[in-house]
Amino acid sequence: MANSHxxxxxxxxxxxxxxxxxxxxYDENTGGIMGYYTNQGYAEYSTWTRGQAWGIYGFxxxxxxxxxPHYLDTARRMAKxxxxxxxxxxIPPYDFDSPDPNRPADTSAATIGAExxxxxADAEAYxxxxxxxxxxxxxxxxxxxxxFKFALKPTWDSILSNGTSNARRNNTNTGLVYGDYYALQxxxxxxxxxxxxx
Numbered sequence: 001m002a003n004s005h006x007x008x009x010x011x012x013x014x015x016x017x018x019x020x021x022x023x024x025x026y027d028e029n030t031g032g033i034m035g036y037y038t039n040q041g042y043a044e045y046s047t048w049t050r051g052q053a054w055g056i057y058g059f060x061x062x063x064x065x066x067x068x069p070h071y072l073d074t075a076r077r078m079a080k081x082x083x084x085x086x087x088x089x090x091i092p093p094y095d096f097d098s099p100d101p102n103r104p105a106d107t108s109a110a111t112i113g114a115e116x117x118x119x120x121a122d123a124e125a126y127x128x129x130x131x132x133x134x135x136x137x138x139x140x141x142x143x144x145x146x147x148f149k150f151a152l153k154p155t156w157d158s159i160l161s162n163g164t165s166n167a168r169r170n171n172t173n174t175g176l177v178y179g180d181y182y183a184l185q186x187x188x189x190x191x192x193x194x195x196x197x198x
Contacts, residue, residue: 006062010074013055018077019047019096020055040166046097049109052082053092057116063123072127075120082113083139090146094164094172104172106164108179110147114140115186118193141195144186159183 012024012033022038041048059075062068085096092109117140124132151160158175160183165171190196 002062003066003068006059006071009055010059010070014074014078018074018081020052020078022048022051040094040164040168042095042098042167046095047081047085048095049082049092049106050094050112052078052096053109053113053116055116056082057112057119060116060119060123064119064126067126072120072123075116075123076132079117079120079136086143089150090143091150091162094167098167104164104167105150105162106179107147107151107160108163108176108182110143111160111179111182111186114144114147115182115189116140117143118186118189137193137195140186141190144183144190148183 013021015021021036021044022041024036025034026032027034036044038044038046038048041051055078056075059071059078063071063075081096082092086092090110091105091107092113093103094106094109095103117136121133121136121140124130124136147160151162153161156175158177159180161173161175163172163174163176163179165174165176187196191198
């Protein structure tokens, strides 16, 4: 079932350029696509950054569990879009296509993306591609460090500030439990790899 779900997600959620739709509506009788939409992103056609980060994470994980090469290819394509569209400060906007110059950040996309890049690095190392492994590790570390520098707020109830749960509902600049979860997960990965110390 997991393979079937992942394969359908590749076919229908991931665009040819490696960007992604947040949601696809299927006809419950035929399984045909009825439409594409977003609930938390900028628009139906846009690339919601947290969803893009989860795609990197999920497809890299699927490769590590199955060694099926199309999962690795999908994770790479999604990572390329994510990394190429990040602004120079590595702070992800909530949606890569939002035109607002003051568009809110989403640090949860950064923490999910960082851990996804670490998993993708493991996938590359498994296949003997140490150049790829080192590349994804390097950018996973940069993403995590830059976002901690930007959003670590010791006075907050969360670890990181500047998460965006839903920009359409003005739920921005907030702590997000899943952002903190992936921050800890990525931090623990850095410790295991010897890339950080306590």
